Amino acid sequence: MPKPDELSPLWIVFPYIPKESIGWRMGAGDDYLNQWLEWWRTDFPADLKEGYQLRWPEPQGWLGFYASLTRRNTAPALDSKSGSLADATNCEYACLKCAHTFVIAISALEAATNLYPTRTDTCDHCLQRVGTGPVKCRNCGKSFELSFPHWHLRCDLAAGECPACGTSYLSACIC
Ligand SMILES: [Zn+2]
Ligand SMILES: [Zn+2]
Ligand SMILES: [Zn+2]
Secondary structure, three states: OOOOOOOOOHHHHOOOOOOOOHHHHOHHHHHHHHHHHHHHHHHOOHHHHHHHHHHOOOOOOOOOHHHHHHHHOOOOOOOOOOOOHHHOEEEEEEOOOOOOEEEEEEOHHHHHOOOOOOOOOEOOOOOOEOOEEEEEOOOOOOEEEEEOOOHHHOOOOEEEEOOOOOOEEEEOOOO
């Protein structure tokens, strides 16, 4: 049972919504997710978080969830040679895998060109890395991951080769 001032984990309240589901982006799932994240980040004392995680271990399918919350609190890794947080701006970003939207900090250089391939920040819903996403090979149908360096500009530029069959995947720059 949750303590009185505590919110139960997402998977307890909505056991029928899988972690990567669109159900977290609409209706009751979306409301509770936002309420829970707000509570976790601002209202829940940091020294109680470890106990909470022990009492509510992540079930199958949610592994890495708590870790992703911690990661999100740290600034994205910005390459000191090509940009700094000093000139960073916030940018609304839609996850390439689950379409969840969230805000990322980008440097002035990234705002004008490519997202750094060294970024380590991830979607807090599905843990897909920012600037990368799954694509499907048009030849063999296998899914693989590619970089989308212009995704923050709403451009789906991507290029690569299917690791299974070698067919090239190309989506031209539209920005
Ligand atoms: Zn996602
Ligand atoms: Zn293929
Ligand atoms: Zn582009």
